[in-house]
Amino acid sequence: MAIVYNKSKPLSLGAMTVRLLAYSVFAFSINNLERVSAMKIRKISVYQVDLPMIEGAYSWSNQSYAAFDSTVVAIETDEGLTGVGETCPLGSSYLPAFAEGARAGLAEIAPRLVGENPLDAGRINDRMDLLLKGHPYIKSAIDMACWDLLGKSCEQPVYRLLGGMRQDRVKLFKVVTRQSPAAMAEKLRAYKEQGFRQFQMKVGADPDIDIERIFRVSAELTDGDVLNADANTGWRQHEAIRVVKEIRDVDLYLEQPCLTYEQCLTVRKHCSQPMILDECMDSIEVLIRGWRDGAMDAINLKLNRVGGMTKAVLFRDLCIQLGIVMTVEDSWGGEIATSAIAHFAHSLPQEFHFQSSAFHEYSFVDIADGAPTIENGYMRASDRPGLGVEPRMDVLGEPVFTT
Ligand SMILES: [Mg+2]
Numbered sequence: 001m002a003i004v005y006n007k008s009k010p011l012s013l014g015a016m017t018v019r020l021l022a023y024s025v026f027a028f029s030i031n032n033l034e035r036v037s038a039m040k041i042r043k044i045s046v047y048q049v050d051l052p053m054i055e056g057a058y059s060w061s062n063q064s065y066a067a068f069d070s071t072v073v074a075i076e077t078d079e080g081l082t083g084v085g086e087t088c089p090l091g092s093s094y095l096p097a098f099a100e101g102a103r104a105g106l107a108e109i110a111p112r113l114v115g116e117n118p119l120d121a122g123r124i125n126d127r128m129d130l131l132l133k134g135h136p137y138i139k140s141a142i143d144m145a146c147w148d149l150l151g152k153s154c155e156q157p158v159y160r161l162l163g164g165m166r167q168d169r170v171k172l173f174k175v176v177t178r179q180s181p182a183a184m185a186e187k188l189r190a191y192k193e194q195g196f197r198q199f200q201m202k203v204g205a206d207p208d209i210d211i212e213r214i215f216r217v218s219a220e221l222t223d224g225d226v227l228n229a230d231a232n233t234g235w236r237q238h239e240a241i242r243v244v245k246e247i248r249d250v251d252l253y254l255e256q257p258c259l260t261y262e263q264c265l266t267v268r269k270h271c272s273q274p275m276i277l278d279e280c281m282d283s284i285e286v287l288i289r290g291w292r293d294g295a296m297d298a299i300n301l302k303l304n305r306v307g308g309m310t311k312a313v314l315f316r317d318l319c320i321q322l323g324i325v326m327t328v329e330d331s332w333g334g335e336i337a338t339s340a341i342a343h344f345a346h347s348l349p350q351e352f353h354f355q356s357s358a359f360h361e362y363s364f365v366d367i368a369d370g371a372p373t374i375e376n377g378y379m380r381a382s383d384r385p386g387l388g389v390e391p392r393m394d395v396l397g398e399p400v401f402t403t
Contacts, residue, residue: 039153040078041118044110044142045399046103047072047391051088051334051363058362059178061204061234065091068332069099072367072396073106073141075118081152083118084368084391085144086336087137087304088359094232095279095305095331097137103400105138111403113142119153121146121310136282136307137331143308144340144387151386158340158387162313162347169378170328170345171198173228173355175362178202181209181216188220195376198226198355200255203243204234211246218250226355228253233279237263244271255300261286265295276300276327276354284314291322298325298354305331309344316344320352327354335360335371339389342372342381367395 052067059065070088077083092098109131116124124146128139151158159165174191176184176199188199201217203210214229221227229252235243240257244267255276257267268275277290278300290296299319306312319326328345330337338360345356358379360371368389372379382388 038079039081039117039119039149041075041114041116042078043076043403044106044113045074045076045402046106046110047074047396048099048103048400049334049365049367049396051332051359051365051367053362054364055177055362057177058175060202060230061178061232063091063093063232064178068363070333070337070367071099071102071106071141072336072391073110073145074391074399075142075145075149077118077149079153081149083145083147083149083152083386084336084389085141085146085148085340086333086367087141087144088331088333088337089137089304090331095137097135097304097331101135102138102141105132105135106141107401108132109138110142114403118146118149121150125307125310136311137304140304140306140308140330143310144303144336147309147340147343148386148389155385157381157383157385158309158343159346159381162309162344165346166348167346167350167353169380170342170356170372171353172196172358172374172377172379173198173200173226173327175199175357176201176217178205178213181213184213185216185220188217192220192222192225197224197377200228200230200355202232203229204231204257207235207239207243210235211243214243214247214250214252218252221251226253227251228255228276230255230276230278231257233257233259237266240267241270244273248272253298256280261290261295265293268295274298278302278327279305282306284318287315287318287324291324296324298327300327300329303328303330303337303340303344309340312344316348320349325352325354328356330357330359333359334363335366335368336387336389336391338371338379339368339381339387342379343387346381365395366392368392 073085075083089097174196256278261280274297276298277296370389
């Protein structure tokens, strides 16, 4: 049917104003779309920074580090906006990832992303997967910077782009690093005095001492406190079975007792506590398999283990659909990675969020301003556009390389 305009009837002042306003909005939208769609990556700079521990060391399972080597990525665009991302493997043998590998991988893929539109995070991920098979922790930093740019370009915080703020504060846990049983019990008491109610104690070393650690630390808990014992893959299957039988009546969550999914599944059959799977939860296929096997009640979703926020969204949405609770984390990092964690965790319904980490609390080196604020055991991301962080160039220094 043809549309017929009545050209003879003069427009009232009100109607003209409405049409002018409508045209202005339309023209602004078109201009805005053109501006957004034309954005291109001009340059990618990669920085290295050490994050030393305030407590002197961070120890888990059979590993211990005094500092973690982090990599920061800055993506500059032809429109003057810069996005930042960070990836920080927890040493070189926690996951199949290491700091020099992050930078070597970025040197491989970053030059071939110049000219791409960073706002198309899905396309950028496709391209990264085409350029480099695997190595999700490397790609996570680029993906994070793309989300930062997307937020800055439309002047919205990242949590809104991820679906909006479904919980307005993010519950934190404090790590009780592996020490003597007495020292760990004392550390938990100190964290409680700071207002924290949720704790992760590191075990996964000698199983007999770990049993003592669990009894000593759990004895410090009071009503409302939540404890999980994270073995970080450290026990052999027979050791883990001994531990879970000994601690049968302790009210805690057990996290990743052994190296492989299959070993953890066997331990699960002997375990009376809820189980969290972390290191082995590295693909959607394992997540679905774990759900079908009833292998876990919760997963630890680490952004750089799955390749970044774009890919983590699928884990998040599947977990919500399947009734699996999530800890939201990254392997490690400073203010930038913590900000990404906070934005992502805000996008979870409260009942599906178990806990998160604020890594920047553990180091005395600050790599960015605008980190999530922390109060009474919770954190909140910045409401500024993007991730809301501003890297401190005086701390990052000169880039390791620039495309
Ligand atoms: Mg863990």
